[in-house]
Amino acid sequence: MSPEERFLREYDPGAYPRVAVTVDVVALTIRDGELHLLLIQRAEPPYQGFWALPGGFVRPDEDLAAAARREFAEETGLGGERLRRVHLEQLASYGTPDRDPRLRVVSVAHLAFAPDLPEPAAGSDAGDARWLAVSALPGRQLAFDHERIVADGLERARSKLEYTPLATRFVGDEFTIAELRGVYETVWGHPLHAGNFHRKVLSVPGLVESTGQTTERGGAKGGPRARLYRAGDARLLHPALLRPAREETAR
Amino acid sequence: MSPEERFLREYDPGAYPRVAVTVDVVALTIRDGELHLLLIQRAEPPYQGFWALPGGFVRPDEDLAAAARREFAEETGLGGERLRRVHLEQLASYGTPDRDPRLRVVSVAHLAFAPDLPEPAAGSDAGDARWLAVSALPGRQLAFDHERIVADGLERARSKLEYTPLATRFVGDEFTIAELRGVYETVWGHPLHAGNFHRKVLSVPGLVESTGQTTERGGAKGGPRARLYRAGDARLLHPALLRPAREETAR
DNA sequence: GTAATAGTGTCTTTCAGACACTATAAG
DNA sequence: CTTATAGTGTCTGAAAGACACTATTAC
Incomplete structure (x- = not known):
């Protein structure tokens, strides 16, 4: 210089x-x-x-x-x-x-x-x-x-859903696990396994917390009422919710 | 407006x-x-x-x-x-x-x-x-x-080592697994288990590729010669090399 | 009743981490 | 010979994914 x-x-x-x-x-x-x-x-x-x-x-x-x-x-x-x-x-x-x-x-x-x-x-x-x-x-x-x-x-959005609880920002204050799954499916563009997703969400510390409430009605085509949850206090998810394998796309 | x-x-x-x-x-x-x-x-x-x-x-x-x-x-x-x-x-x-x-x-x-x-x-x-x-x-x-x-x-650097092969940018063109481990230990500030790290690095597709060569001498205090590797062609690591648990630091 | 969905149980596979062991080389 | 390191074998526990099943509700 x-x-x-x-x-x-x-x-x-x-x-x-x-x-x-x-x-x-x-x-x-x-x-x-x-x-x-x-x-x-x-x-x-x-x-x-x-x-x-x-x-x-x-x-x-x-x-x-x-x-x-x-x-x-x-x-x-x-x-x-x-x-x-x-x-x-x-x-x-x-x-x-x-x-x-x-x-x-x-x-x-x-x-x-x-x-x-x-x-x-x-x-x-x-x-x-x-x-x-x-x-x-x-x-x-x-x-x-x-x-x-x-x-x-x-x-960035797709990636952030993996390791942060930001998916909850796409839904209302109270939401069902199925609604949250809908967010992941929409952003990632993949259908997810309902049962495994449910268990996973509840197992990650601080992702969601229960309200003790349920929806007023079941689904449009029937089914039980779903429990309602709020966003939890985690800022990072451990373990993360990883996207289904992109395989060698990264290579 | x-x-x-x-x-x-x-x-x-x-x-x-x-x-x-x-x-x-x-x-x-x-x-x-x-x-x-x-x-x-x-x-x-x-x-x-x-x-x-x-x-x-x-x-x-x-x-x-x-x-x-x-x-x-x-x-x-x-x-x-x-x-x-x-x-x-x-x-x-x-x-x-x-x-x-x-x-x-x-x-x-x-x-x-x-x-x-x-x-x-x-x-x-x-x-x-x-x-x-x-x-x-x-x-x-x-x-x-x-x-x-x-x-x-x-x-960002600590995080990037987890899911990209950028650790190889801190070493020369040819390097041993132990040198690469040194990079991770230095950036993360944690000692890593030598045996598990070795196996992990070789198991991640595209992280490193063998040169067929070994070092000229063993370590300063003895030990076998180490094999030499080059950086592989991966841009993202699957599965990632995750840092040892930060526990609830994220909450 | 029929169909769809919420939520749970269980098995398999993959992977991380702990530990042990051997083979090789410096001094 | 002693000591340290490279590299491998093996076991355990965590977690992801596949599949099955029950309970509940709309129509």
Whole structure:
């Protein structure tokens, strides 16, 4: 490093070219047994008419996570306790020089897990936000590098279900083991063995705790009432709930 | 979102306040059976005299990963094939508004795994870069929020050894099972059972492959010559090499 | 009654960890 | 010869997965 460079680096960082920092949010929920993603239809160029992740510039004095939560809240209209229950974590940052044709933008992507939420009301501030089925995405081109970000977010989500209790963030406060199994099946895209899953969930310390209650009715097509559970206090699962063998996909 | 805000967001992103984007590198290596971290002693305020992670501003038209690799190369003097063999991955981004007293800085931290490297030559461009033992860090205050970044990097490294073959990045091209065990013991901070580790490493598909060679001599205090192995072609380990039970630390 | 589901029992296989043992090489 | 290490054999316990079975409820 030359003395000049070191000088700039230490004393005049503003002399370096301008970079914009944004947050984008990969927000996932489960509707009707299908994984859905919150997307916004772009009204203006670039990528006019394309679907894009909700996101925007980080404001001065605003934390990265706070910016992501604000963007999520703005587009869903969610607030208060229901917003606070949404899990939000940092996913990764994307900064390929030409990812936005207007200027250099580094986006800090976040990943959100939400229980089934209503469609953002049309005509509100939310504009053109929609929950779209993830299964309907392939073939549809997203704006910027958002396809890549979504792919990374989905893989992270699948992986997080293995060793954290975050599956409980996709269901209500009280839920049955079958509902929880539905979350795993939907996110992983595999049917799971009901009996073994049931035993496994109850055997992992801190995953769920009993409420002592049961559902009011049995299933739509019959069957006994199911017991209701709440999320437990574990932050990591030991032992983990591993996905059925991906075999040599990893090689 | 107000119409004004939407206008700014779409048409004049430059109107948003300036944010600087940097990369920082948590570079790890193993020297003398101890985990070491590459640090730089700061010559100027803020945090003058403090140890800090190597890092700097992302240049125009430079990818985030490229910036991190450049910073690592500048401080270690490494280049060519030896530089290419260093594993580098994105860790996380840090953007608390006041993390740098001079201006708003968002840092995209990276994590690097390197085999034992020579101390950066004094008097070179590398300046005051040093490999410091991680065990000597507690109690020593680092610049900015680098303590937090290092902690996150160490946890990521420990976790990555479980389900990836990255332990092989800490040793040379050819290595013995005992050397590989040393990596795990050093990073995890636990002694491992030699016999069980040996069998486990050979049983995981794609972790290592035999060279057919053995070491020239036995151990310093006697013992048979060890067979030499190369890194295999696996990118993920199935089944994983799990750390000895952390018990309920996670709760 | 019929069909579907909640929840449990049990067996097999895989894998981690403990322990023991042998073979080889340095000094 | 002594001592330390490489590598293997074997047993135990934990846990995953396959399969079977009972009890309960909707219709």
